[in-house]
Amino acid sequence: MSERWARAILTTYRWVGAAAFPMIGGYIVWRAGKGKEDRVRRHERYGRAGHPRPDGPLIWMHAASVGETMAVIGLIEHLLGYGINIVLTTGTVTSAQVAEERLGEGVIHQYVPLDLKPAVSRFLNHWQPDLAIMAESEIWPMTILELGARRVPQVLVNGRLSDRSFERWKKRAYLAEALFENLAHVVAQSEVDGERFRTLGARPVTVSGNLKVDTHAPPVEKEALATLEEQIGDRETWAAVSTHEGEETIAADVHEKLKSRHPDLLTIIVPRHPERADALEEEFTARGLKVARRSRNDTVLAETNILLGDTIGEMGLYLRLTEVAFVGRSLVQSGGQNPIEPARLGTAVLSGCNVQNFRDAYRRLIDAGGARLVRDGEMLAGGVNFLLNNYSARRTMIKAGRAAVDDMSGALNRTLQALDPYIHPLIVKSRLEGDEGHG
CATH class of the missing domain: 3.40.50.11720 (3-Deoxy-D-manno-octulosonic-acid transferase, N-terminal domain)
Structure with missing residues (x-):
C-alpha cells in the first residue's frame, strides 16, 4: 500500500x-x-x-x-x-x-x-x-x-x-x-x-x-592581503565569519564590551549574505562605530572599529587577518557553518552550540582542543578576550585545529x-x- x-x-x-x-x-x-x-x-x-x-x-x-x-x-x-x-x-x-x-x-x-x-x-x-x-x-x-x-x-x-x-x-x-x-x-x-x-x-x-577537508585552502590575493596587513599594523583582531542575521549585532556587542580592555581592537565581520551589508553598516554607524567596507576598498584607519567583509570569495583574505574566529549560524540560527576553513587557516575557532549540520567536524575539533563552543554573546566576549590575552592558549588551539583537520583528510x-x-x-x-x- x-x-x-x-x-x-x-x-x-x-x-x-x-x-x-x-x-x-x-x-x-x-x-x-x-x-x-x-x-x-x-x-x-x-x-x-x-x-x-x-x-x-x-x-x-x-x-x-x-x-x-x-x-x-x-x-x-x-x-x-x-x-x-x-x-x-x-x-x-x-x-x-x-x-x-x-x-x-x-x-x-x-x-x-x-x-x-x-x-x-x-x-x-x-x-x-x-x-x-x-x-x-x-x-x-x-x-x-x-x-x-x-x-x-x-x-x-x-x-x-x-x-x-x-x-x-x-x-x-x-x-x-x-x-x-x-x-x-x-x-x-x-x-x-x-x-x-x-x-x-x-x-x-x-x-x-567530509570532502571539504580535502579542498585546497581558500586562495588570497597577495597584494590585497599585504595592503590590509599594513593598514591594520599590530592592532589586535578577531573575526565573526559566515554570520547570519542577529549574529552581527552580537559581534558588535562583543566589540563594545572588549573596547576598554583592548583599545586598538579591530573586529572583522563577514556576513554569509553580503547583500545585507548596507543595513549592517547603517546599524553599526548608528551605534557610533566606524566601519570600513571591503566592497568599497575602504582604508582601515586607526579609528576604524569594524571591517565589514561584504565580498564574495575572499574568506581566505579575512581569515588570514586574524587568529581568532567565531563561526556563525550557530548562536541565533541553528545548523552551524563549516569550521574547517578557519581551523586550516590558523585560527582558534569559537562557535555557538547549534552546529548540528557539522556535528562530526566540530566534535573532532573540540576533542582535539582546536575549537570551543559558547552559549551566548557574553560567553563569546569572554572567549575572545581570553584568547586575545593568552598567546600560548591561542597558539595551542590553532595547532590543535590544524592537526585535527589533517586527521580528517582522505x-x-x-x-x-x-x-x-x-x-x-x-x-x-x-x-x-x-x-x-x-x-
Whole structure:
C-alpha cells in the first residue's frame, strides 16, 4: 500500500509541476530582481542550454551553493584529469562566481534546471549525461526520477542529512525509499549520515568523511592581503565569519564590551549574505562605530572599529587577518557553518552550540582542543578576550585545529574509490573515442 502511495504522490508531483511550469516565469523574474537569479542567464533555469554539448562522455555534477561547490572542486579537478567532460550546475549566483574563479573554462557551468519535468527533460535531452553526481543533501524528486527513467547512474557524494531533514523523510519513509532506490550509490560524510541514508532505503552506502577537508585552502590575493596587513599594523583582531542575521549585532556587542580592555581592537565581520551589508553598516554607524567596507576598498584607519567583509570569495583574505574566529549560524540560527576553513587557516575557532549540520567536524575539533563552543554573546566576549590575552592558549588551539583537520583528510580518495565503477567505463570510452578520432 505504501509503495502504491509513493508512486501516486510522485506522479501527482510530476504533473502538478508540469502544469505549473508555464506560470513559473514571474517567480524567476522576481528572484532576478532581488539578485537571487542571474538575469542574463535565467533561461538556464528552464533547462535551456547555454552551450553546445561537447563530444564524448559527460558527467553532470551538481553543487547547490557555495559550500557544496567548494567541496567538490578537488573532485572535479581530479575527474578533469581523465579527459572527461563535466557540466557543473549550481543554484545560486554566488556559487556560479566561485565556480568561475576556481575552475574557469575547465568545466561548463550552467544554472540547475527547476525541478519540474519540462525543465529537467529539456536539460537531459541536451546534455545526455553518462553519470550524475550530486553533492551533499540535494534531493530533487523530479530530477531523480527522470535520471532513473533514462537509466543514468546517480551518485550522491559528501552526503549529509540534517536532523530536521532526516525526521521529515522518516515520516515519509515510503516516499524516501521510492526516491533513494534510484540512487546507484550514496557516499556519506559520517557514520551517522550513512546510517540515516540506509534507514531511508539507500543502497549501497559508504562513508568517506567530509570532502571539504580535502579542498585546497581558500586562495588570497597577495597584494590585497599585504595592503590590509599594513593598514591594520599590530592592532589586535578577531573575526565573526559566515554570520547570519542577529549574529552581527552580537559581534558588535562583543566589540563594545572588549573596547576598554583592548583599545586598538579591530573586529572583522563577514556576513554569509553580503547583500545585507548596507543595513549592517547603517546599524553599526548608528551605534557610533566606524566601519570600513571591503566592497568599497575602504582604508582601515586607526579609528576604524569594524571591517565589514561584504565580498564574495575572499574568506581566505579575512581569515588570514586574524587568529581568532567565531563561526556563525550557530548562536541565533541553528545548523552551524563549516569550521574547517578557519581551523586550516590558523585560527582558534569559537562557535555557538547549534552546529548540528557539522556535528562530526566540530566534535573532532573540540576533542582535539582546536575549537570551543559558547552559549551566548557574553560567553563569546569572554572567549575572545581570553584568547586575545593568552598567546600560548591561542597558539595551542590553532595547532590543535590544524592537526585535527589533517586527521580528517582522505575523503577525496575514498570518494574516488566509490566512484571508480562508474568513472572507469567513461575513461575507457573517452580513450577509445579519442583513438577513433585520430584513426
